[in-house]
Amino acid sequence: MQDIINRFISYITIDTQSDPSSDATPSTAKQWDLAKKLVNELEEMGMSEVSIDENAYIMATLPSNVDHEVPTVGFISHFDTSPDFSGTNVNPQVIKNYDGKDIVLHAEKGIILSPDYFDDLRQYKGKTLITTDGTTLLGADDKAGITEIMTAMEYLINHPEIKHGAIKVGFTPDEEIGRGAHKFDVKKFGADWAYTMDGSQIGELEYENFNAASAKITVEGRSVHPGYAKGKMVNAILIANRIISSLPENEVPQKTENREGFFHVHSLTGSIEHAEIKMIIRDHSRALFEARKKTIRDIVSKLNLNCNHAIDLEIKDQYYNMREKVEPVFHIVEIAKEAMDAVGVTPIIKPIRGGTDGSQLSFMGLPCPNIFAGGHNFHGKYEYVPVESMEKAVEVIVKICELTAFKS
Numbered sequence: 544m545q546d547i548i549n550r551f552i553s554y555i556t557i558d559t560q561s562d563p564s565s566d567a568t569p570s571t572a573k574q575w576d577l578a579k580k581l582v583n584e585l586e587e588m589g590m591s592e593v594s595i596d597e598n599a600y601i602m603a604t605l606p607s608n609v610d611h612e613v614p615t616v617g618f619i620s621h622f623d624t625s626p627d628f629s630g631t632n633v634n635p636q637v638i639k640n641y642d643g644k645d646i647v648l649h650a651e652k653g654i655i656l657s658p659d660y661f662d663d664l665r666q667y668k669g670k671t672l673i674t675t676d677g678t679t680l681l682g683a684d685d686k687a688g689i690t691e692i693m694t695a696m697e698y699l700i701n702h703p704e705i706k707h708g709a710i711k712v713g714f715t716p717d718e719e720i721g722r723g724a725h726k727f728d729v730k731k732f733g734a735d736w737a738y739t740m741d742g743s744q745i746g747e748l749e750y751e752n753f754n755a756a757s758a759k760i761t762v763e764g765r766s767v768h769p770g771y772a773k774g775k776m777v778n779a780i781l782i783a784n785r786i787i788s789s790l791p792e793n794e795v796p797q798k799t800e801n802r803e804g805f806f807h808v809h810s811l812t813g814s815i816e817h818a819e820i821k822m823i824i825r826d827h828s829r830a831l832f833e834a835r836k837k838t839i840r841d842i843v844s845k846l847n848l849n850c851n852h853a854i855d856l857e858i859k860d861q862y863y864n865m866r867e868k869v870e871p872v873f874h875i876v877e878i879a880k881e882a883m884d885a886v887g888v889t890p891i892i893k894p895i896r897g898g899t900d901g902s903q904l905s906f907m908g909l910p911c912p913n914i915f916a917g918g919h920n921f922h923g924k925y926e927y928v929p930v931e932s933m934e935k936a937v938e939v940i941v942k943i944c945e946l947t948a949f950k951s
Contacts, residue, residue: 546694547930547934547937548671550693551673551686551690553580554580554622554690555681555682555686557577558573558576558624558632558633559630560624560626561574561624561625561716561720562626568717568722569598569717570722578595578714581689581714582595585696590603590604590605590696590712591603591604591605591606596726600713600716601714601715602711602728602731602732603712604709604710605700605709605712609948613707613709614735614736615711615734616710616943616944617712617713617732617734617736617737617738617909618711618740619737619739619901620689620714620740620916621718621719621900622686622714622716623716623718624682624686624719625921626720627923628679628922628924629678630679631679633675633680633682634675634676635673635674636676638671638674640669640671641667642668645657645658646664648675652678654677654924656674656927661919661920663744664927667931670929670930670931671930672927675925675926678924680922682926683917683921684921684926685718687740688916691740695940705944706948706949707947707948708944709733711733713727718741721861721862723903724900724904724907727904734909736872736875736909737901737904737911738914739900739901739912739913739914740940741900741901742916743915743916743917743919743921745888745915745917745929745932746891747891747913748883748891748892748913748914749893749913749914750892751827751864751869752827752864752894752895752901753804753825753864753895754825754826754828754832754862754863755823755861755863755898756832756860757823758839758857759821760820760821760843760855760856762782762783762786762818762820762850762854763779763855764776764778764814764818764853765777766814766815777815777853779814779815782850783813783819783820786843790806790842791806802828802894804828804831804835805825805826806824807823808820808822810822822839823861825896827894839856840858861898862906865902865905865910865911868906868910869910869912875910878943878946878947879914881942883939885942885946888938888939899911899913914936915936916928916936917932917933918932
């Protein structure tokens with residue numbers, strides 16, 4: 544257990560926060576710090592074909608140790624952390640034999656990790672938890688995944704009696720800002736399929752996610768002295784408000800669950816002369832996804848008739864539901880499920896209410912379901928990960944490699 548704790552802490556204490564305002568890849572220079580460390584560790588443990596490209600994408604191979612043809616399977620995680628919360632000076636706390644009660648993260652600031660609010664904590668009584676100190680995120684998303692992949696590869700190298708085919712490993716930058724797969728070289732990676740180790744609680748196994756688009760609506764107004772504005776002023780703020788008010792009021796994140804889609808306005812800025820709305824559109828159904836985009840277009844078209852075409856709409860598709868690409872090769876999900884069953888983990892198969900690098904990779908020709916990394920409460924100060932969940936993720940990876948060698 545201590546080895547996996549040490550490895551995880553060595554990763555999370557390196558700040559790798561990504562930056563959506565940057566056009567570079569990686570978006571922050573500090574991501575290189577962990578990337579270079581990972582390359583050195585991969586080489587030192589004996590992995591083959593270790594490489595890092597000009598954009599910090601890391602790849603490595605564990606060669607096959609069987610003499611028959613075996614599918615090549617990959618495991619992928621990202622090393623950046625979310626821009627939503629600070630990842631600087633991460634100071635983790637290791638809570639051994641968790642007693643099921645409140646955990647004080649920061650006494651002076653009164654920051655408490657409580658099972659009364661985060662009820663998932665109750666299932667980890669008696670386990671070893673790694674938490675934040677209440678001032679930063681932890682970085683288990685997705686340095687837990689990296690820890691698990693690295694540990695599994697080291698275990699396989701040290702236990703050649705476990706038979707497996709060629710195993711590919713990939714670590715990416717900038718997943719948290721939606722670019723983790725953008726420059727991933729699927730052909731170079733060379734796997735028949737892969738798994739992202741980027742899920743949350745132990746047992747998660749996901750092969751479907753939202754279809755996603757972003758929408759940017761700009762409204763151009765006309766400012767005139769309010770005392771003489773009749774028939775002349777065009778108030779961009781009020782038009783923007785009408786657009787938002789025209790959206791279905793119950794189809795928002797806080798009122799939807801499971802496979803229900805939504806519209807989410809996440810930014811509204813403006814003045815009389817200019818207003819801007821930014822939103823995201825999500826739905827698991829491709830047909831409903833397309834209908835949602837049409838709803839936005841119809842709202843804008845109708846209002847434009849009365850606003851002298853002052854409104855401009857830009858919709859961009861971001862990613863699609865990977866189920867479309869995974870179902871034709873569904874045995875890759877069944878192998879992961881069998882691996883979990885074999886190591887005593889109950890599979891939790893459910894749709895992702897979000898996206899994943901696996902979605903983009905699946906549409907790039909690399910079918911890629913998502914497997915748990917073990918953490919909870921990502922992107923904030925209440926993030927934590929049970930060490931036993933990371934250990935089980937390592938066992939799942941090893942078992943997938945073993946099973947794949949005999950399912951060709």
